[in-house]
Amino acid sequence: MSDTLLDVRHLSRRFDVSAPWLNRKIEGKDKVYVNAVKDVSFTVERGKTFALVGESGSGKSTIARLIVGLLEPTEGEIVFDGTSLARGLRGAEARRLRRRFQMIFQDPLASLNPRWRVTDIIAEPLRVFEKSMNDCARRLRVGELLTLVGLSPEDGVKFPHQFSGGQRQRIAIARALAAKPEFIVCDEPTSALDVSVQAQILNLMKDLQDEFGLTYVFISHNLQVVRHMADEIGVLYLGRLAEVAPAEALFATPQHPYTRMLLDAVPDIEMTGRRRKPVEGEIPSPIDPPPGCPFHPRCPFANDRCRIEIPGLTRRGDQAAACHAVEEGRI
Numbered sequence: 001m002s003d004t005l006l007d008v009r010h011l012s013r014r015f016d017v018s019a020p021w022l023n024r025k026i027e028g029k030d031k032v033y034v035n036a037v038k039d040v041s042f043t044v045e046r047g048k049t050f051a052l053v054g055e056s057g058s059g060k061s062t063i064a065r066l067i068v069g070l071l072e073p074t075e076g077e078i079v080f081d082g083t084s085l086a087r088g089l090r091g092a093e094a095r096r097l098r099r100r101f102q103m104i105f106q107d108p109l110a111s112l113n114p115r116w117r118v119t120d121i122i123a124e125p126l127r128v129f130e131k132s133m134n135d136c137a138r139r140l141r142v143g144e145l146l147t148l149v150g151l152s153p154e155d156g157v158k159f160p161h162q163f164s165g166g167q168r169q170r171i172a173i174a175r176a177l178a179a180k181p182e183f184i185v186c187d188e189p190t191s192a193l194d195v196s197v198q199a200q201i202l203n204l205m206k207d208l209q210d211e212f213g214l215t216y217v218f219i220s221h222n223l224q225v226v227r228h229m230a231d232e233i234g235v236l237y238l239g240r241l242a243e244v245a246p247a248e249a250l251f252a253t254p255q256h257p258y259t260r261m262l263l264d265a266v267p268d269i270e271m272t273g274r275r276r277k278p279v280e281g282e283i284p285s286p287i288d289p290p291p292g293c294p295f296h297p298r299c300p301f302a303n304d305r306c307r308i309e310i311p312g313l314t315r316r317g318d319q320a321a322a323c324h325a326v327e328e329g330r331i
């Protein structure tokens, strides 16, 4: 059995943002596109966590939605446990595969139906995927799931608004686990929570991963959050992967100048004496990205080649960076 559960191959997704009523034209073209995700490839090993990190607008949520099938790719392919999640996968095969992966969103209040009791929210996937389960067995299973995420079976009679943000995310996790998935895409699951609550939810997710052998794609704009969650990290910039590396290596020996900039901006809570520097410059518009390396306008190492040629990911040991300066040994 292969250890690769998810294989994302040359994934691209563009959105038509022409808005003719705005008369928006770039270089006289009638159609205007945002390349939200461009030629992204990575693999996720069974039982591991792959984190995608990047600033707002770098394409994280688009990748999450592509993986779980909420969006169709413009190009590329997603292979889940050897089966391509090709366009138009329907019927029993689609249902069997869908059951194996779930998604947790940033804002549990928006993803939980406010008019439903918690029991009904968590039981919904059981109704879809465990059609033969009777009411009594379903209630028992919901109680087990609530206990598993640190709530009590009695909480099932309440409505989502009766819980705190952290408790609501626990409910969302219980619902995601109901169908016994192997793989969960977590899109900024703790970003809306207080720091102390964030740590509790991250610990819960780690415990559940150990207990059930779950595989995660974990999306965050915050490198510190993914540091203790991820086995491997992909750093996204303007829809492209700038660097992919094992978590420890990324923090110890960041390769790409953008990763270095992000790490320099992380508060030095471990008192290593490193000076904190803010992230400089702004992410360019994805509607009209710069030619060559998308990071070159902010990069202190950019030369003429960087301004013309898009760098591909080049592997050095177990780290890979899309950077001409790294490849040429200039940094």
Ligand SMILES: Nc1ncnc2c1ncn2[C@@H]1O[C@H](COP(=O)(O)OP(=O)(O)OP(=O)(O)O)[C@@H](O)[C@H]1O
Pocket (backbone or CB within 6 Å): 015, 016, 017, 034, 035, 036, 054, 055, 056, 057, 058, 059, 060, 061, 062, 063, 221, 286
């Ligand atoms: N449905 C859509 N229509 C048009 N443009 C879109 C759509 N969805 C995303 N985009 C654009 O694609 C780019 C990537 O967006 P995405 O939400 O994936 O980024 P993100 O890294 O998740 O950002 P954030 O952290 O702010 O959620 C952005 O420029 C965004 O405006």
